Amino acid sequence: MIRILDRPLLHFGLAAATVLALPLLLRSGTLASEILIYALAVAACNLLLGYTGLLSFGQGIFFGLGSYVAGLLLLRTPLPVPAMLIVALLAGAATAAAVGWLSIRRQGVYFVMLTLAFSQMFYFLAYTFSGLTGGDNGLLDVPRPALAGVPLSDPWSYYAYVAVLFLGLFAALQRVALSTFGRTLLAIRDNEARARAIGFPVRAFKVAAFAISGAVTAVAGALHAMLIGVAPLSNIEYHTSETLLIMTIIGGSANLFASVLGAAAYLVAGDLLSAIWPRWLLLLGLILIVIALFLQRGLWGLIERATALVSRRPVSEDSAPDRPALPAEEPQP
Amino acid sequence: MLHRRAFLTTTSLAAASLAAPGLLRGARAAETALVVGVPLPISGAFAANGKFAAMGAALAAEEAGAALGRKVVTRDIDTEGKPAPAARKVQEAMGEGTRLFAGGILSSEALVMGKEVAKGGGVFFTTAGADEITGQECNRGTFRWSVPTYGAIAQTVRPLIEQMPQAKRWYTITPQYVFGEGLLTAAKAVFQEKGIEHVGNSYHSLAEKEFSGYLTNAIAAKPDVLLILNFGSQSSDTLRQAVSFGLKKRMTIVLAWASGLEQFEALGPDLCEGVYFGAQYWHGVDAPLNKALVAKLRETRKMSPNYSFAASYLLTKLLIDAATKAGTTEGPAMIKALEGLTYAGLTGEEEIRAADHQVIKNYYLLKGKAKSAMADKDDFVDIVGSGKSFLTPEAAGCKMT
Structure with a gap:
């Protein structure tokens, strides 16, 4: 029997509840949209970190790429938004597959260094080809066209659009994580040599994980460019990768909803604290230290502890995701 | 059961919506x-x-x-x-x-x-x-x-060329992004107009902190004037390293786009002395x-x-x-x-x-003074010149929307 907090349906329910709660809790539709957009990118990062055990500093590449695809296509072509998002998704998947294919040839610190190097390389490419990307000024005037006659210019109408995409992609990521493919990723994460010995094509699985993660991250980047009306150079820089990793760690890598928690906590805290205290990033450092030392399952771990206190059940100390339960393992009513 | 769920949902949402405005944002101005x-x-x-x-x-x-x-x-x-x-x-x-x-x-x-x-x-x-x-x-x-960059160069480079007719060889250090390119283009136009020999330029990136290589290139080119076209902490770092390389004794140093008092306080009077600065305000x-x-x-x-x-x-x-x-x-x-x-x-x-x-x-051309000549702790520079130089809106490329 699986614990109630490990049920995938609960995670999706919580994601849906977040979508409904944000308009009630926040005044700003822009901030609410940004939370969902980052939640998508963080969930994609979690697929690599939590499910595959790959600490990648390259996620900013795909986020920035998605932003540029959105900017270029919406500014220079008559392509509608859904078609643009599909192009962003494909571009993200292809680029991530290429970056992943080269990076996974090394493990540990060398893998991390390779993703860092790619991150810097793509940043300087974007910086150098300013005719295409706008260079340090970014691609300005990215429009937010109407969708089937419905204008998206109002922050809350755009939020509704982002929310639908968020739930769709979140469900898709969950499906991936719960599939045989996802369970194999967990096996690779736990013991790569054993997975290879059993006969799994480990490299292909890792590249596929990269591609899926890159595709979703690129869609998030495209939505972000439409949200703020610009595809800034900062979206493709190393700092974006770092921010996505920090959000993943704050939320916890135990499941995909933890990523939603991480994104929401980071953005809301930043929004509140930056206006009060200029050095609020110091607090962020402290929070990360506390999480690294005492709360390795992140904010999701806090929820688990609170639930355990109530139900008097032990909490797992493993920071990585538990093996997702198959539907067959669900308790019968 | 359905009724209870509906009731719970409705009341939860209602309670959240009532509490929400105060939860995340302080009251704004009246x-x-x-x-x-x-x-x-x-x-x-x-x-x-x-x-x-x-x-x-x-x-x-x-x-x-x-x-x-x-x-x-x-x-x-x-x-x-x-x-x-x-x-x-x-x-x-x-x-x-x-x-x-x-x-x-x-x-x-x-x-x-x-x-x-x-x-x-x-x-x-x-x-x-x-x-x-x-x-x-x-x-x-x-x-x-x-x-903008055109006026900054016009009010720093142009008057210095007139003040120092013997200084015919200029070297530039430029950040390679839109702002730096704007300053460099404007400077090159003035050089061409005034018959100045542009003996070299070093580009550096947005993230550069170490300028010694560029300064060595500048020394090798034997210029009369070193024109620094970056800004903020990068221009401070360039100036610090230039002074430590002894460039102040060999050539005139000009920072076309200085931040003013904040920057001079960080640099100190010894570094600023004898250096020319372009500034928006003093x-x-x-x-x-x-x-x-x-x-x-x-x-x-x-x-x-x-x-x-x-x-x-x-x-x-x-x-x-x-x-x-x-x-x-x-x-x-x-x-x-x-x-x-x-x-x-x-x-x-x-x-x-x-x-x-x-x-x-106005844009200002300032010159760093000796510590002994400072009237008070903020008196880092003398105003050497000032003036208004602007491209026409058409030349600047403005099509008002």
């Missing part, structure tokens, strides 16, 4: 107050500039409130020095009714905010340096106080408004206004005055009140050019 949004990098690498700029804006609001007998407040908005948070937070502020904005220190954030504010029917006044702000990317809602300028500001600050806060403080003070004051004159904060009336306005500014008489919303004001 509806009757005149609010000026001040989007600045309050956190991050440019937080020091943001802090002084926020103080300057607050002083302008305080003075206006006392003079007008109504509540005038500034609303600090932390852009974190990045375009993405800047755009989002300005959108939020506009959603909550703010229409006037004075800020944007960095070009990338200012360009984005100008677009957002114009789209929402507000007015954005900035000090950011990118030529595009009142050039190719100009728009009806955006105004800019600082002199507290020693002989203009009535500037003198009044300097006197007030020295009396009340025991400090001299630096560029961030003074510029933000003036922008906020201009927006408040225009809103008072227009009787509204809405874009069209504000734009009408600001376009073509001539006023006694911090650099003397200043004018807001209607065609591109560029303020026509």
Whole structure:
């Protein structure tokens, strides 16, 4: 029997509840949209970190790429938004597959260094080809066209659009994580040599994980460019990768909803604290230290502890995701 | 069961919606107050500039409130020095009714905010340096106080060539992005016009901190003048390393785009002595408004206004005055009140050019003085020259939208 907090349906329910709660809790539709957009990118990062055990500093590449695809296509072509998002998704998947294919040839610190190097390389490419990307000024005037006659210019109408995409992609990521493919990723994460010995094509699985993660991250980047009306150079820089990793760690890598928690906590805290205290990033450092030392399952771990206190059940100390339960393992009513 | 669920859902949502406004946001200024949004990098690498700029804006609001007998407040908005948070937070502020904005220190954030504010029917006044702000990317809602790259070069390079006719060989160090290219292009045009030999240029990246290689190249080219075209901490680092390499004794050093007092305080008088600086503002300028500001600050806060403080003070004051004159904060009336306005500014008489919303004001050539010659702790430089040099709106590429 699986614990109630490990049920995938609960995670999706919580994601849906977040979508409904944000308009009630926040005044700003822009901030609410940004939370969902980052939640998508963080969930994609979690697929690599939590499910595959790959600490990648390259996620900013795909986020920035998605932003540029959105900017270029919406500014220079008559392509509608859904078609643009599909192009962003494909571009993200292809680029991530290429970056992943080269990076996974090394493990540990060398893998991390390779993703860092790619991150810097793509940043300087974007910086150098300013005719295409706008260079340090970014691609300005990215429009937010109407969708089937419905204008998206109002922050809350755009939020509704982002929310639908968020739930769709979140469900898709969950499906991936719960599939045989996802369970194999967990096996690779736990013991790569054993997975290879059993006969799994480990490299292909890792590249596929990269591609899926890159595709979703690129869609998030495209939505972000439409949200703020610009595809800034900062979206493709190393700092974006770092921010996505920090959000993943704050939320916890135990499941995909933890990523939603991480994104929401980071953005809301930043929004509140930056206006009060200029050095609020110091607090962020402290929070990360506390999480690294005492709360390795992140904010999701806090929820688990609170639930355990109530139900008097032990909490797992493993920071990585538990093996997702198959539907067959669900308790019968 | 269904009824109970429905009841729980409804009551939970109702309770959350009632509690929500107070949960995440503090109460904003009263509806009757005149609010000026001040989007600045309050956190991050440019937080020091943001802090002084926020103080300057607050002083302008305080003075206006006392003079007008109504509540005038500034609303600090932390852009974190990045375009993405800047755009989002300005959108939020506009959603909550703010229409006037004075800020944007960095070009990338200012360009984005100008677009957002114009789209929402507000007015954005900035000090950011990118030529595009009142050039190719100009728009009806955006105004800019600082002199663009063309004027900065015209008021630093041109007078120095005239003062030092024997200095025929110039070397440049340029940051390789839009701002640096703008300064370099303007400098090359002046060199060509005046028959100056441009003996070399070193490009460096946005993230560069180590300039010794570029300085070695400069020494090898044996120039009479080293023209440094980067800004902020990069120009400070370049100057520090140039002085430690002994370049000050071998050639004249010019920083075309200095930050003024903040930068001189960080460098110290020994490094500044004998170096030429181009600057948008200096507290020693002989203009009535500037003198009044300097006197007030020295009396009340025991400090001299630096560029961030003074510029933000003036922008906020201009927006408040225009809103008072227009009787509204809405874009069209504000734009009408600001376009073509001539006023006694911090650099003397200043004018807001209607065609591109560029303020026509002086740019200054300063020269660092010896520590022994400083009259007080802030008296780092002498004003060597000043003047107004601007491209026409057409030449700058502005097609007002």
